[in-house]
Amino acid sequence: MTDQWIKVAIIGTGGIARSHVAATQHEQDRVHLAAAVDIDADRVKAFADAHAIPHTYTDVAEMLATETPRLVMIATPPGTHCDLIVQSLEAGAWVLCEKPLCASLAEMDRIEDAERRTGNYCSSVFQWRFGSGGQHLKQLIESGALGRPLVGTCNTTWYRTHEYYAVPWRGKWATELGGCTMGHGIHAMDFFLWLYGQWEEVRAMMGTLDRNIEVEDVSMCMVRFANGAMGNITNSVLSPREESYLRMDFAGATVELTHLYSYRNESWRFSGLPGTDVSADVAQWQALPAEIPSSHAAQLTHYVDAMQRGERPPVSGPDVRPMIEFLASLYKSAITGQPVRRGEIVAGDPFYRAMNGA
């Protein structure tokens, strides 16, 4: 190990923490996972033993003071994220935090303020942006090869049982911060918005149709983009045959992505205009680069690249704020029954402080 290695600590050693460990193993030439923290002493010990992590803590402040990590990965329940992010930034670390990054635009402002004060950066995990297919499509869109985006469909139709919501932090506004919009559809929506460009207006409905929870188990919305494109979005945890499906119609092509939690190159389908011989174009679009699944490891590679260049990492600050604003606007529209335009929710608006406006 040399001084060049980036010292990493992880906070939260539950279900998703394994994906963060796998990411650090994938980047083992550049990062070293030195410490793990969890308020559950038995869990953090077992986790560290299983993954050969040298140091364990049950107190975040003690870990930050003792280890002084350069990067903190946060994998705790959503309601804890903002405080842990600010605490880590103030201790001198950069942060990669699980989705949803924070509870509101007010918390996003708090994070951006802490970034400015400390000179450190905080990114949200949105691993779908970093698979080979997503990177390829982003480049095709930016090169103009597919024509401009016109119409889109973005469906997260997943299934979560009543037992899934028995975990104490799930299903409640205070701790999960929202329902299937915040917790499940967030991946596909972020990906869709990242590809289509700046959103302008959203009109939404939501409901709690079947699960015994405070938050929504289904939401739907229509979105209009600054470039004129229009999309429809469905988020559900009530759908027995599970699927994540995006259909993106550009002026010159249709692009479809069908998978569940992590796409691969085989998950993509490109189609050209009807009635013309576009087979050569389609073959070129469909020729994806070497397989990189949409994983935490794929995102960490880009994150560490940015760290080594001393640059703001992807999915931080202005690269993630539009998504937090979109979530707040979707909820505001669903709860008030009114369309919501980008820029409308400012300090003083009840939906600036909480996704449910409470």
Ligand SMILES: NC(=O)c1ccc[n+]([C@@H]2O[C@H](COP(=O)([O-])OP(=O)(O)OC[C@H]3O[C@@H](n4cnc5c(N)ncnc54)[C@H](O)[C@@H]3O)[C@@H](O)[C@H]2O)c1
């Ligand atoms: N990116 C993805 O694909 C993906 C998938 C699943 C979950 N997640 C997100 O990951 C986060 C964690 O989800 P999970 O399913 O792993 O939850 P989990 O309940 O399995 O694990 C959370 C862990 O955090 C610990 N914890 C709670 N508060 C803490 C604190 N203040 N300090 C230290 N440790 C604390 C708990 O004891 C627990 O061990 C959530 O935000 C969730 O939305 C992301």
